[in-house]
Amino acid sequence: MAPVIEVRDLVKTYDDLRAVDGLTFSVEAGEFFGILGPNGAGKTTTLEIVEGLRQPDGGEVRLLGEAPWPRNLDLCRRIGVQLQSTAFFDKLTAREQIRTFAELFGADGARADAVLDQVGLGDKADTRTEDLSGGQKQRLSIACTLVNDPEVVFLDEPSGALDPQARRNLWDLLEGLNDSGRTVVLTTHSMEEAEALCDRVAVVDRGRLLALDSPTNLVRALDAPVRIAVVAGALDAAAAERLAGVDTVEVDGDSIVLITRDPAPVLTELARREALDGLQVRGATLEDVFLDLTGRAYRA
Amino acid sequence: MSGTTVRSLARAMFKGFVRDRMALFFTILFPLVFLFLFGGIFAGGDETPRSDLEVIGQVSLVDDLPPDARQVFDDLFVVHRTTDREAALAKVRDGDADGVLEQEGDRIVLHFSQADTVGAATVQGTLSSFVDEANLASAGVEPRYTFEAEQVEDESLARIQYVAPGLIGWAVATSATFGAALTLVTWRQSELLRRLRLAPVAGSSIVVARVVVALVIALSQLAIFLVSSVLFLGLRLDASWWLSIPLVAAGTLTFMAIGLFCGAVARTNEGATGLANLVVLPMAFLSGSFFPLDLAPDWIVAVSYLLPLRYLNEGMLDVMVRGLGPGAVVVPILVMLGFALVVGGLSSRLIRWDKA
Numbered sequence: 001m002a003p004v005i006e007v008r009d010l011v012k013t014y015d016d017l018r019a020v021d022g023l024t025f026s027v028e029a030g031e032f033f034g035i036l037g038p039n040g041a042g043k044t045t046t047l048e049i050v051e052g053l054r055q056p057d058g059g060e061v062r063l064l065g066e067a068p069w070p071r072n073l074d075l076c077r078r079i080g081v082q083l084q085s086t087a088f089f090d091k092l093t094a095r096e097q098i099r100t101f102a103e104l105f106g107a108d109g110a111r112a113d114a115v116l117d118q119v120g121l122g123d124k125a126d127t128r129t130e131d132l133s134g135g136q137k138q139r140l141s142i143a144c145t146l147v148n149d150p151e152v153v154f155l156d157e158p159s160g161a162l163d164p165q166a167r168r169n170l171w172d173l174l175e176g177l178n179d180s181g182r183t184v185v186l187t188t189h190s191m192e193e194a195e196a197l198c199d200r201v202a203v204v205d206r207g208r209l210l211a212l213d214s215p216t217n218l219v220r221a222l223d224a225p226v227r228i229a230v231v232a233g234a235l236d237a238a239a240a241e242r243l244a245g246v247d248t249v250e251v252d253g254d255s256i257v258l259i260t261r262d263p264a265p266v267l268t269e270l271a272r273r274e275a276l277d278g279l280q281v282r283g284a285t286l287e288d289v290f291l292d293l294t295g296r297a298y299r300a
Numbered sequence: 301m302s303g304t305t306v307r308s309l310a311r312a313m314f315k316g317f318v319r320d321r322m323a324l325f326f327t328i329l330f331p332l333v334f335l336f337l338f339g340g341i342f343a344g345g346d347e348t349p350r351s352d353l354e355v356i357g358q359v360s361l362v363d364d365l366p367p368d369a370r371q372v373f374d375d376l377f378v379v380h381r382t383t384d385r386e387a388a389l390a391k392v393r394d395g396d397a398d399g400v401l402e403q404e405g406d407r408i409v410l411h412f413s414q415a416d417t418v419g420a421a422t423v424q425g426t427l428s429s430f431v432d433e434a435n436l437a438s439a440g441v442e443p444r445y446t447f448e449a450e451q452v453e454d455e456s457l458a459r460i461q462y463v464a465p466g467l468i469g470w471a472v473a474t475s476a477t478f479g480a481a482l483t484l485v486t487w488r489q490s491e492l493l494r495r496l497r498l499a500p501v502a503g504s505s506i507v508v509a510r511v512v513v514a515l516v517i518a519l520s521q522l523a524i525f526l527v528s529s530v531l532f533l534g535l536r537l538d539a540s541w542w543l544s545i546p547l548v549a550a551g552t553l554t555f556m557a558i559g560l561f562c563g564a565v566a567r568t569n570e571g572a573t574g575l576a577n578l579v580v581l582p583m584a585f586l587s588g589s590f591f592p593l594d595l596a597p598d599w600i601v602a603v604s605y606l607l608p609l610r611y612l613n614e615g616m617l618d619v620m621v622r623g624l625g626p627g628a629v630v631v632p633i634l635v636m637l638g639f640a641l642v643v644g645g646l647s648s649r650l651i652r653w654d655k656a
């Protein structure tokens with residue numbers, strides 16, 4: 001089957017800034033696809049070109065086999081888009097909001113109410129949108145993109161301005177989005193979010209594609225050592241150096257960090273010495289991937 | 301463009317409007333206050349307001365009036381006798397009196413203030429006719445013609461008759477302009493316009509929905525202002541008043557086009573509001589919304605021909621007060637639709653979907 005989205009050598013320049021600089025990737029049907037990068041990386045620009053909101057300066061884009069630019073009303077019916085800012089009609093309640101969108105897409109009121117329940121806003125149906133919390137607004141915005149039961153859903157930083165609790169709630173909702181074979185494309189600058197949700201992640205920076213793979217593969221490819229931190233009193237540094245499998249030891253304030261590529265025997269030995277109190281194990285994350293790819297620390 | 305789309309969009313826009321207290325205030329209440337302020341002062345009956353006249357010392361014109369003329373004179377003027385010339389002049393300057401009359405030999409001098417054009421004109425006109433009459437009498441000439449003025453609009457015209465049409469024109473112009481400008485700017489700012497671009501919605505559906513909502517608002521304004529003017533301010537409507545409906549409809553289109561222009565050019569709400577004010581407010585002054593064009597200086601009258609609001613105001617006066625029939629609205633409506641087409645066409649080229 002042909003990919004749902006095909007992007008080849010995509011270029012977009014604003015004045016002399018190359019916001020998107022030769023991107024190539026494709027997204028398969030049913031995939032949960034992430035575009036990950038720091039502020040200004042070109043995520044929104046890329047997404048909006050694929051959606052048909054912007055005209056590319058170069059390269060080629062196919063969405064569901066068709067060209068999204070110029071405006072293609074048939075495509076509009078088959079996709080759902082959440083923009084980076086939540087765009088609502090002024091002074092309508094949540095229900096009126098989603099019903100209006102339903103009517104525009106030719107969906108019925110029952111479907112609108114069902115989606116509102118699905119995102120957990122059933123009891124906020126009669127609240128004006130301006131009185132909803134940030135997380136509730138995001139949910140409503142996502143509900144509005146789902147009202148036409150789209151084949152492809154685009155979400156631009158859906159958890160951008162949310163606190164950790166609201167973010168996790170949102171993830172629960174997003175996780176199920178591609179269950180029924182729907183394709184989901186999401187941009188984020190949260191490494192954690194990409195790892196939690198995405199089947200594959202395109203890491204972009206300054207408009208260029210740095211890597212494209214599943215989060216696990218990206219991390220594995222780093223072949224980064226595991227860092228095991230134990231409380232300083234539990235073990236002295238010299239003893240730690242002599243443990244089998246430990247490559248190096250770092251003393252970091254009141255903890256000792258054992259760096260190893262073979263954590264299993266190290267952990268067993270620590271357990272035998274009853275040094276497991278307050279133990280922390282940290283493998284490589286996408287953050288390390290980013291650091292490795294760019295040589296810069298990741299600042300979202 | 302589809303019917304259901306237009307209906308959904310129009311419903312959403314209309315709800316947004318009636319729930320916006322600020323918008324309601326500026327659309328209905330604010331003009332209503334003006335209507336009562338301007339129209340209420342002299343309203344309440346057919347009585348022509350009497351002018352206040354300060355008379356310094358002896359003025360034979362006033363003192364030696366024959367009895368029947370005296371009667372007419374007293375109907376028109378309230379005379380205050382004084383000897384303090386300075387104080388009397390100050391009163392006119394402050395608007396507390398309409399004129400000061402004094403006699404130096406055979407010269408009768410009227411002092412008036414240009415600040416109150418209506419009062420000054422009335423006093424000047426009436427007094428000069430008394431002077432003419434007195435001249436004829438002192439020359440021993442029997443007047444050959446007698447002149448009696450009778451207003452076609454039965455008895456005398458309450459001031460509200462002139463105030464209501466112009467103020468309604470201004471109110472309609474303001475709300476149509478601001479409505480269109482602010483919808484465009486807020487929807488662009490909130491990215492709703494882009495969101496709609498990603499829905500199967502034709503651009504024309506958005507425009508048509510906005511026009512429908514604007515027409516409903518404008519006609520509600522017309523209804524509210526007319527009903528309250530008739531009930532509380534003594535407005536008398538001429539039989540062809542209903543022609544104000546097509547006039548207001550055409551005016552709404554014109555000012556929506558102007559609003560779209562402001563919204564297309566401005567980036568922010570504040571910018572759009574400022575620009576719309578900059579266009580509509582001076583236009584209201586120059587088009588006879590706040591004072592009748594008949595009393596305006598020539599240059600204002602000349603400029604007014606270039607402004608669409610003039611055609612709305614004068615059209616409204618013609619059909620609501622002057623008793624003219626359908627023929628009187630043809631030209632104003634055509635001119636306004638012409639404006640709407642030109643400005644609307646220009647705006648549609650300038651409208652952007654995106655913020656940046």
Ligand SMILES: Nc1ncnc2c1ncn2[C@@H]1O[C@H](COP(=O)(O)OP(=O)(O)OP(=O)(O)O)[C@@H](O)[C@H]1O
Nearest residue numbers: 014019037038039040041042043044045046189656
């Ligand atoms: N309309 C525009 N005009 C000029 N420059 C723009 C425009 N839109 C974006 N840019 C620039 O292009 C670059 C990429 O922007 P883009 O919005 O795609 O980044 P992003 O990855 O979505 O960032 P964020 O995480 O902050 O949303 C940025 O440097 C931005 O300043």
Ligand SMILES: [Mg+2]
Nearest residue numbers: 043044045084
């Ligand atoms: Mg972005």
